[in-house]
Ligand SMILES: Nc1nc2c(ncn2[C@@H]2O[C@H](COP(=O)(O)OP(=O)(O)OP(=O)(O)O)[C@@H](O)[C@H]2O)c(=O)[nH]1
């Protein structure tokens with residue numbers, strides 16, 4: 008429609024345009040245009056007219072629908088009415104249901120109460136007959152049922168007649184409860200008295216039914232304790248009568264205390280299910296507290312006997328005296344007398360440790376299985392830990408271990424001192440006896456401490472082992488090394504040796520004495536080296552044992568053990584220091600004086616030589632073969648007297664010394680081209696020889712000299728540039744540019760201007 | 768179990784003193800920042816670690832908290848020798864703990880390295896009304912025995928941080944000076960010392 012309108016207006020405006028047309032052509036055009044427009048309008052009209060019938064039929068169907076709609080509207084109104092009615096109805100019904108529910112609940116409660124009252128009556132009657140029949144389980148079950156009833160609630164339903172009946176029931180039941188309590192207590196006591204195990208257990212189970220948990224556990228525990236005490240007494244008696252030649256005689260008290268622990272563990276094992284079933288979880292702790300008291304008592308007895316008969320405290324005191332005032336030998340406690348005693352102490356402690364761990368685990372598990380808030384559980388578990396840590400048995404053991412540590416330290420130290428004093432060199436042995444002996448003793452003592460299961464004890468012994476190694480072995484080694492290696496030409500030393508041998512009554516030639524001193528020095532050097540190895544072995548062995556034996560200790564304890572173990576490694580550094588010092592001694596008194604004359608010979612050999620001289624040198628070596636022979640005789644002298652590692656160390660020191668002296672000498676020598684060549688040959692021979700006598704690489708020590716030889720061997724000054732800077736290839740220069748120039752200037756045929764002009 | 772950790776120095780600090788003077792509380796205050804309620808007596812020796820920073824370098828303090836009770840004495844004594852620093856603690860509100868100090872010093876004399884750094888600490892300084900040992904008495908004692916002195920309160924966190932940090936700082940300083948003195952095989956000064964048996968291995972440099 009809009010389109011038509013639009014075209015109408017546009018037509019209107021175009022009419023005025025057409026009216027003004029004056030040219031024929033224009034008129035023709037306009038006409039043609041208008042014709043086209045007419046055609047278009049016509050066709051559009053046709054299209055619109057075609058739609059007419061469809062529209063009409065649609066209108067018709069709408070008309071026919073109209074009455075139906077009214078119908079629907081009425082139906083909807085009806086429906087709405089019905090729904091609101093239903094909802095009100097439902098509301099009514101449900102409120103009634105609620106009321107009904109409430110009523111039902113009250114009825115149930117009422118029935119419950121009636122039942123309770125009936126039960127109460129039933130219990131009242133039942134308990135009487137049960138008591139008469141001496142059926143205490145039944146009576147107790149009635150009381151137990153009565154105890155689950157809420158007395159106050161029942162009293163609320165009080166009504167005149169009913170009330171008095173209830174009241175009688177209550178009082179009867181209370182009476183019965185008291186009576187039953189008395190009966191159970193006295194019957195239990197009687198059963199205990201007559202040793203009637205079945206009855207004891209029978210009444211033990213009744214206590215919790217009548218609300219007597221604590222009392223029941225207390226009584227029963229006391230009964231168990233008495234039995235434990237009996238057995239313990241018998242065992243101790245038996246121990247007294249054991250012959251001293253019995254194979255277990257030396258660990259008698261450890262055996263006796265083990266029997267005690269085992270019997271307690273057995274009691275816990277047997278009665279734990281009983282307690283759990285009849286008293287509920289979390290009650291084992293109460294029982295164990297009673298049992299522990301007996302355990303403490305019996306342990307104390309056994310330990311008192313142990314201390315008395317083994318003279319433990321007396322020996323401990325004597326040892327303490329020895330430690331405090333460095334006593335003279337005769338007054339000293341013989342460490343060997345402590346050996347067996349110490350073993351027994353560790354056994355005592357490890358048994359106690361095992362027992363306490365068992366007990367702790369049992370009560371902890373029982374406590375954890377109890378249904379209670381996390382907070383209370385934590386608190387209870389802490390209480391258990393404190394209980395274990397502070398029970399008398401723990402305290403007694405701590406005291407024992409305290410004394411043990413002191414005596415074990417004494418034993419270790421004295422034995423080591425003895426081993427050092429009795430030091431001997433066996434034939435064909437590179438080390439002397441003191442190293443093996445010392446490590447044997449230390450290992451024995453630390454392992455004995457390990458067998459005690461006391462983490463603090465082990466740590467303390469590890470600490471003491473470190474001290475002993477350092478003070479009683481390493482310091483001795485150091486002081487021996489400090490005396491130095493006697494050089495053959497040292498007359499003052501020889502004189503002193505003669506003096507001392509005269510004084511000691513045995514006169515020996517100075518030579519023999521010197522030889523002895525020499526070999527003693529080398530043995531000591533070997534001792535130092537072997538000690539380092541022994542410490543490593545000891546440490547790794549102990550680590551292995553600790554991780555095997557102490558795998559179940561807590562993180563804190565493990566950290567302590569590891570820390571103390573790692574201190575052992577630090578001690579080996581002290582031995583390394585000693586070793587290093589010993590080699591410096593050996594170097595200054597043996598190697599240096601031997602090398603010096605050979606270097607002098609080098610200095611006196613001309614390296615500014617003619618072709619003839621060069622050829623002559625080839626036939627008659629001027630110095631280096633002599634040097635090698637000298638070095639070889641020096642090294643051969645030591646080779647068989649030193650451990651392989653020490654021998655290699657010696658070679659390494661000799662190499663350092665040779666390199667340093669030769670370098671100094673070289674810097675004072677002048678060379679020509681052939682001299683340089685000769686020098687290169689000599690150095691190769693020397694390095695070749697030294698390489699052949701050791702398993703270590705020593706080339707590095709000669710790196711500077713080799714580079715000097717390269718420089719001395721150059722054709723021209725500038726040839727150095729073929730090896731320098733970017734052309735150095737794999738070669739790392741150990742010489743500074745200044746040193747290179749200095750070496751170049753040793754060549755008399757190189758001009759100093761050329762050297763100065765070099766850009767390095 | 769021991770991983771290589773990132774620290775420059777490791778020092779051992781050992782606390783000694785009568786039972787109940789508050790050694791464990793001091794250590795817990797420093798390492799965990801708390802004052803433990805219902806602290807039970809220490810059994811044997813406890814061991815704690817705290818790494819601190821001194822002049823930008825990480826320093827690890829290995830703190831050994833010993834039991835004051837007599838029966839643990841032989842165990843605790845074994846730790847003296849390798850200690851870099853010893854802290855002797857008394858309780859300012861308890862005269863007997865102060866009276867025992869000579870005994871503790873005696874033990875140090877017998878077992879510890881002569882060069883050990885010694886601190887005297889009067890703990891529980893918060894108990895103003897119960898004080899039995901005036902500050903100057905403690906200070907005077909410390910001076911006579913070549914010890915550094917501090918009064919602390921583990922409860923109020925007073926001077927606790929300062930105590931341990933001072934120790935860490937001084938030990939670091941010492942260790943650095945030792946580093947500066949290079950060891951050569953010729954030098955005998957480490958071997959002369961019967962008097963200083965352990966100095967070098969007490970501090971492990973990594
Ligand atoms: N008022 C006060 N009480 C403290 C302070 N430090 C510790 N205590 C209390 O002193 C008691 C003993 O503290 P511990 O730290 O267990 O003493 P300890 O020296 O470790 O004792 P042992 O382990 O037996 O040698 C505890 O009851 C603490 O609460 C303090 O600074 N002020």
Ligand SMILES: [Mg+2]
Pocket residue numbers: 790791792807808809832833834835
């Ligand atoms: Mg403590």
